[in-house]
Amino acid sequence: MADTEYDFDLFTIGIGSGGTRASRVAAAHGARVAAAEEHRVGGTCVIRGCVPKKMLVYGAQFAEDLEDCQQFGWTIEGKSFDWVKLRDHVMKDVGRIEGVYTETLEKHDVTLFHEHAKITDEHEITLASGKVVTAKHILIATGATPHVPDFPGNEHVITSNEAFHLDEVPGCILILGGGYIANEFAGIFNEFGSKVVVANRSDVILRSYDFSMRDRLMQISMTKGIEFLFRAEVEKLEKRDDGTFAVKMTGVEERTFDLVMAATGRVPNVEGLGLENVGVELGKRGEIKVDEFSKTNVDYIYAVGDVTDRVQLTPVAIREGQAFADSVFGDVEPYSVDHSCIPSAVFSHPPISSVGLNEREAKEQYGQVKVYTSDFRPMKNVVAGRNERSLVKMICDGANGQILGVHMIGPYAPEIMQTAAVAVKAGMNKADFDATTAIHPTVAEELVLMK
Template structure:
């Protein structure tokens, strides 16, 4: 019998922590997990899942307008925010229940309270209990960052946005990344006047330049207001309601809500890391090696708290790798962070995998770029001028496809299959030899010449 209470104690029951817990238990380990908020983590409770449901709801705004050109008479187009909000929360609660059931069915003991590391093999629960474990895995994720400015308590983040009592008529969204642009599209479709404030002159830094330029053009045409090289200096309650924003770089603004989406900060506070001397990076992330191990041999970390790639599927893959390596009978394997696909669920969405055109030119030198700039058939019929753009980046010497980037309806759904081709190092000739599936938008991937 082990001298520890558990073989593995996991702190944090988000996507990565749940995967590591259940797979380790399936391998025969005695596993416990502590979660101080709700099982499911950011993605399920207040992140990608409820956000995607809002994105679905927002798409109906344009679909209902387009329906007339397809013969449908939709006389009343009234949006009711509380109905969508409450249905989204009901779905979140359902998924939370499934996550709990998954842990239970795999015989993982769950503690719904905070856990602190008090030794290399010891944790203390908020209720006062002290437990021991052969290995400790930190999977506490990250949270939205808020700057220290006067009146910041009046602002909201992506944590609170799903619980708004009413839909604002005017909203400022601070940030230029994927979360900011996603919510800009959602609130605009719901009828709010959206102003996106960004301290730089670029949105979606790190994404392919052609895709982000196209999204900016479309967003401006739709009526989203952009304030570049600007920032909020202070927030205060306005005299006649709303919030008064004192701005730097542009005129002051009065709005109903201010949403900050300026990055996420790893959740490391109060975990007891200092007492163990666990190494923390410049961004507040837990430093780990390729096997997810910290500088303390019995303590590991996965997911957003390590700030490698803050994506749910990456955290899940890291949890799987940890469980299989530490408790499975399979050969150890490391997570491959190359060619991780990404998506921005903006309006329209962006999806990409591999190198951007700029990255490929810098790293490979001689490349070929193929593009398809077109209007989706549905947009043509609806009289909507919005154009899609697909780009394929190819290494000239080998003909290998090193990047695919897309903006247009259903781009993320299409890209998932294309990402396999990039990962498999297929060539442009392989795509050229593939028969097109007509009529689809995806066929443009094999028709570029």
Template sequence: MPDHEFDLFVIGAGSGGVRAARVSAAHGAKVALAEEFRVGGTCVIRGCVPKKLLVYGAHFAEDLKDAKRFGWQVPDCAFDWKTLRDNVLGEVDRLEGLYQSTLDTHDVATLRQRATLVGPNEVELSDGTRHTARIILLATGATPAVPSFPGAEHGITSNEVFHLEEVPKRIVIAGGGYIANEFAGIFNELGSRVTIINRTGDILRHYDESVRDRLLQISVKKGIDFRFHAPFEKVVKGPNGSLTVHTAGQDPIETDCLLFATGRRPNSGGLGLETLGVKIDPNGAIRVDEDSRTTVPSIFAVGDVTDRVQLTPVAIREGHAFADTQFGGNPRRIDYASIPSAVFSHPPIAAVGLTEAQAKEQFGSVKVYTSDFRPMKNVLANRDERALYKMVCDALTDRVLGLHMIGPDAPEILQAAAVAVKAGLTKAQFDDTVALHPTMSEELVLLK
């Protein structure tokens, strides 16, 4: 085995890369990490963390209105976008500092440059410097996908949305996935006129049909406009800066901001992978085996760049398992079954396991239990907004195959319930658990 400058060279300082670097170093490996932008990756810098903080900020619009029904004499409140924006960006800066401190504490050499591969064990930085490593780990994440059509350059993505100078009076959001629906809820609460356009006829197609239909109904009632089967034709920018969005078969839409939330593509381009024989799928995903190894034995990949499951906790687990396997003497692989997920819409969605359609396809006979109720807080607030909980079970064994929820705090409630689904518990075991009253979560043990 030839000598190398490092045991591990990581490209990309997102959640998966930082975890892999830190744990590998803790196992005694000599580790370097290259990052061309900021330490922390999409989740910390321009993804789930700042977005969740915007969700919290936006929710005060409803909370302040509801407070009057609870006896609080709330005056008309003005909202200052720049205060929220700058405080959120300040928190991002703080978290980036913590991530960098963690790397420094574990003696990981952080190189703030772009790195590309020039050999199976060699990388080149943007300044021309080259380094060798026994193992190279690609953790370059994913980037927003932007459709190609005339005028697309006038739109923004989730990368730029956190830096807007003001809340747009009108915003068009392209896409039907979780990013589109989350930002639709945020901007609607902050006073924007929101229109979602989607080239298909569905939103949140990976979620159970019942909960996504409920979100659509509630969103429409809140004033969000949806236009389906509306592929882009062109966008024209007017002399005053406003945009006119033209879609097939629909009337043009005048807007102040166009936000693309049309999916994310793996960041595999321009790394020099093809010349080394690293296999890349047509969508840009780096092909890996169960140990995150690519088709080149010394090169590995974790996180969104592999497009297995584009979720931060999954990338973290993949990075940790890689480090334990390669440097810790503890070979581990990730179990991708029953991964919980959430959409931080207004109200939020949470799910784990199989949808009703998936369960029927895999198991044939299933039993479905639901609770369709109006949360106590919504009743007193005079808010006509109903929650929906749904449990999908194997009809033969009574095992819970999936849980799907939409309603206040659904993601907070589901995390604990996901343990039960992962453990293979049955509906009877849920029923045998005494309800915690009065809570929304008690509905999980009272489903009929």
């Protein structure tokens, strides 16, 4: 396996989920692997993304549970919330997971460089320390970084990166954006007691999700006190002497907030990688262009994960890293990742989950479709006196009953959808669900009871 012409068989730049998997698997196949990470091992998901965010979602859910539990016979006296305690505990666990990632790589004899790495010539990488190494193959797995809109005063705006390190919960927060990050943090801060205003430059939230799910989430969010502003873009932001921020948006009178957060998408993190030195081709959004096997236009350079802007999801990056390592270094026929029918979730309050086509996409692609829905109050909400309804939607091909998409909003929706995604991916029909006995009483049983 070893090629003595180079220092390493593989050099990975960026040790997030995709880079970690690719490096570990390549090493397991016998490759001499090195990897560089200028921030913290684990990348966006582990350090400043889905992992700590989900921990905050759990913490926020207790706000409702402590209210609801009274209808189930519990009495909670003197309840209080300590943001700093939660924040520090979350960061402690993030550190633990980072250690696991590091230990895994070291156990596979991956050489780690905790510094910036840049491609400086053919097969050549120069580290921030000045050390120069060579590699037969180079993998770019640097992920994406939060996008901040351009307007006067945007230097005062935080992103999801900083949200995990706040000293206190803001009394009033403006969140810019309408995607999953905006709606997740809107739910988190709302449950922690903030007055939340979500400002979106378009007229819908969660554009890629089924309209029934996003409409239901907005209705529930508004009931909980979250305010939405549409076709509203920031014209200017000024920091006042008292630390608050005066914000002027299109079509809206100037308003004051304690904190402004940008959740307006993420852009591929390619700056300072030296890609121009070897002619790696980029797309319109700055993404690294790759073929189905994650190879760039430069024969020995590959890229996986968010930096390619194919599908910005951690499990996808992991699959791409695995496929790359197996295909290049393993004794297998090269294979690629199927990017179709990928399940996803929004960890809002309540959460949304989805797999396959939404209703609009299904009608555009198949013409005749049949839609099944179940609109109900979960038993827990009924007993608790919480007037919050869940919604399940199944979209099928009108010609043969094949399930084209399943969408759900309500408690445990992401946990339930994982199994449903297997069925949709396998091309199963509505009749297969109808023939399955329900587990009663559960929320999940609605999947096999819709008529």
